[in-house]
Every structure is written in C-alpha cells, then in structure tokens.
Amino acid sequence: MSKRLKTILALSIFPQIIIVKWLGNHPDWIETYYSNGFYPLLSKSLRYAFGWIPFSMGDIFYTITTILIIRFLILKGKMFFAQTRSFFREMFILISFLYFTFHLFWGMNYYRQPIHQSLNIANEYTYEELISFTDKLVDRCNNLHLKITGNDTVMVKIPYTKREIYNMTGNGYRNLAKKIPELEYSPGSIKTSMYSTALTYMGYSGYLNPFTNEAQVNGLQLDFKYPTVSCHEEAHQIGYSAENEANFVGYLAAVHNEDIYFQYSGYLYVMRYFLGEIKRNDPELFEAYNARINPGIIKNYLEVANFWRKHKTKAEPAFKQTFNTFLKANNQKDGIKTYSYVVALLINYYKINPF
Structure with a gap:
C-alpha cells in the first residue's frame, strides 16, 4: 500500500x-x-x-x-x-x-429518534402518576413473589440454567411483537461472556459486541435479574443503543414472557427505578414502600447488592466513567444513569396498555 x-x-x-x-x-x-x-x-x-x-x-x-x-x-x-x-x-x-x-x-x-417518539407516547409524568404506578408495581411484585414461593419471606431462585434462559427469551419478544412489530427479535444470538470475571470487577452485567452482533451476558452469578438482563442485551441487538431504552424494551420482553420467573424478574428490575425516584422525592415515603414489600423480595435485592459489593474494586468507577464518557460522546447526553426516562416510558406506555 x-x-x-x-x-x-x-x-x-x-x-x-x-x-x-x-x-x-x-x-x-x-x-x-x-x-x-x-x-x-x-x-x-x-x-x-x-x-x-x-x-x-x-x-x-x-x-x-x-x-x-x-x-x-x-x-x-x-x-x-x-x-x-x-x-x-x-x-x-x-x-x-x-x-x-x-x-x-x-x-x-x-x-435514532427517542423511543417515546416512535411509540407515540409522552416522556413526562406527574408525581401523582409516579405514586399511583409504584403502588401497582409493588402489589404486582408481591403477588408474583407469593405465587412463586408461597411464603413472603423466601427469596426467589431462578430454576433454569443460563442456556435455558437464553432459549426462553424469544417467547417474550414474540408476544411483545404482536403489540409492537418493531420489537420483533429473531433469530437469537446470546451467549455467556468469556470475560465474565473481568466484567464483574468492572461492574457490568453484559454488553453487545457491535462487530458480531452477539449479546454477551455476565455469567458469574445467576440471580433474579438474569432473565431481564438477557432481554436487555437483546434489545441492544435490535437497535436500541441507549441504556434506558434497552432497559425499557428488555423489561417489556421479560414481562410479556409466559414464564412467571421472567415476569418476576422484569417487574423487580424496574421497581428499583420507581423506588429510586420515590427516595429522591420523599425518603419517608420510600421507607413506607420498603415496609410494604415482601421480605423475600428484599432478600433478592440484597443478594444482587452483596454480589456487586463483594466484587467492587477501586478501578470500577474509572471503568464506569469511561463508559459514561463514551455514551455522552455518542449522543447519550445523560450517560448511564437516566432512570427517570425509564419511569416516564413505563408510566406513559401503560396509559395505553393498562396492567
């Protein structure tokens, strides 16, 4: 040359x-x-x-x-x-x-256009709508938890292997595509990352390889989030690059799955966003919601938190900041943490598609 x-x-x-x-x-x-x-x-x-x-x-x-x-x-x-x-x-x-x-x-x-535009829904919500939706979400999570365990103090364990979970994700996307054809996902290409240990110490649950279009999931621990995290990475595959939009699509795919463990995973996954918004606005109300949540659900949250705390390193903030900078450089002005947009998407989506 x-x-x-x-x-x-x-x-x-x-x-x-x-x-x-x-x-x-x-x-x-x-x-x-x-x-x-x-x-x-x-x-x-x-x-x-x-x-x-x-x-x-x-x-x-x-x-x-x-x-x-x-x-x-x-x-x-x-x-x-x-x-x-x-x-x-x-x-x-x-x-x-x-x-x-x-x-x-x-x-x-x-x-690309924000997903709320393509779905023709609003991207704002009132405090009253936040409270109303959180009430419904807490009830839904409690009911699903009790239906699975029969005991409100028992933590839910996902009874599937990682490969079984990957194979089951397509069910939710097929059901979801009946409502929103643009969210059709086929064929599948999702795998456990060979670098799961490195991902864990960097603080990541998965990623999409943009060059091979394979969804990679951190396979170091199988917890309640695994089905929704898998659906989240598949949402990236079908073109939703923004983390908040992938969270929204991944949640929808999980709760549209006919399997109750997927539904449980999806509802718990987004309930933390709503509780986070409540905490920022009213810490006392946040504590009241915590008291309403089944103790077994709290144990599920603690299991995940303890796992990440155990593997947290001094380098993790640097990795997160690097990725945050990368997102902002690629038109994602709010970076990683854009929880309020996920909350807005869910509240306004369910105005058209009630629980």
Whole structure:
C-alpha cells in the first residue's frame, strides 16, 4: 500500500466524524433509513452467521485484536521515535477502520429518534402518576413473589440454567411483537461472556459486541435479574443503543414472557427505578414502600447488592466513567444513569396498555 493511500485512509477519520455528527442532527433519517432500514438486515445476517455457535465469536475477536495491537506495538513501537509520522499514520488507519465499522454495524443507532417518539407516547409524568404506578408495581411484585414461593419471606431462585434462559427469551419478544412489530427479535444470538470475571470487577452485567452482533451476558452469578438482563442485551441487538431504552424494551420482553420467573424478574428490575425516584422525592415515603414489600423480595435485592459489593474494586468507577464518557460522546447526553426516562416510558406506555 502506497504512502499516499495510507495517508488518505488515516486522515479519513476526520471527515467520518463530521459526517456522523451531521447525520446525527437528522434522527428522522437515521430512524427511517438506518435503524429501520439497513441495520435490521445487517443485524439479522450477523445473528444468523454467529448465533448458532455455542461460544462467543465476539470475545475471540476482541482477544485476537488485543494480541494484534500488542504485536503492532512491539514490532513497530520503535517507529514512534524513529518514524513518528509513519507510526501515527498506521495508528490512525486502524482507528479509522474501527470507527467506520462500528458506526456502520451498530453505532448509528445512538442517533435514532427517542423511543417515546416512535411509540407515540409522552416522556413526562406527574408525581401523582409516579405514586399511583409504584403502588401497582409493588402489589404486582408481591403477588408474583407469593405465587412463586408461597411464603413472603423466601427469596426467589431462578430454576433454569443460563442456556435455558437464553432459549426462553424469544417467547417474550414474540408476544411483545404482536403489540409492537418493531420489537420483533429473531433469530437469537446470546451467549455467556468469556470475560465474565473481568466484567464483574468492572461492574457490568453484559454488553453487545457491535462487530458480531452477539449479546454477551455476565455469567458469574445467576440471580433474579438474569432473565431481564438477557432481554436487555437483546434489545441492544435490535437497535436500541441507549441504556434506558434497552432497559425499557428488555423489561417489556421479560414481562410479556409466559414464564412467571421472567415476569418476576422484569417487574423487580424496574421497581428499583420507581423506588429510586420515590427516595429522591420523599425518603419517608420510600421507607413506607420498603415496609410494604415482601421480605423475600428484599432478600433478592440484597443478594444482587452483596454480589456487586463483594466484587467492587477501586478501578470500577474509572471503568464506569469511561463508559459514561463514551455514551455522552455518542449522543447519550445523560450517560448511564437516566432512570427517570425509564419511569416516564413505563408510566406513559401503560396509559395505553393498562396492567
């Protein structure tokens, strides 16, 4: 490859950034031509290609890429001092390629229309609506818990293997697609991450590999959240890149599943958002809700909290801040913690689709 061509490829990163940001100012274009046009075709193709493989090709891809980067630095690290311009040209070629591939394969979904617009629902709620919905949610969680355990003090244990859970997620999406066809999910491509231990110490429950379109779930612990976390990662696969929107879609897929453990997982998953909003507005009312919740449900929450507390490291905030910065750089202005939007989506969705 000639030096001139290498220079062009290296410098292509700058017009790419400009084009992505320009397209990002037209979310209606992204929604129509990418998120509901090109991307579903590409996503399904990748899931057909890799979904049948029992292990994560994406994790293998990351491993090989890391090895190649280390090899590059070892073999060409001397260029940094002897041929600085050539070194940075090689580096920017790689960055340009990854930037292009990332946005083509998945990243443009960060710039699509907010889901409340595509569903034609509001994105605001009143304090009275928050209280009313929380009442219903607490009752629903208590009833499901008692139905499963027969004892309000017993913690729920998911009776399925990880592979069984992955296979069962499709049921919820099929039922959900009858109401919202855009949320159809098929074929499946969801796997336990080979790097579950690393993910745990970084503080993550899973992620989507944008290059292979495989949903990766942290498999270090199987708790009540596992079915909904699996549905959450699949929501990323069908094009919902924002964490809050994936939370919303993943919840809907879980509670539309015919399996009671999936329903329990989904309702408990979002109840913490509502309780968090209550706590921020009225700590005394929050304590009153805590007293209403079955002790077995509290044990489920504590199991998860203790697990993450046990594996918390001083480096975790840095990983979270890095991901937060990444999200903000990709049109997610509120970063990771946008719980109030999830609350708004649920309240307004159920105005049209009552409990």
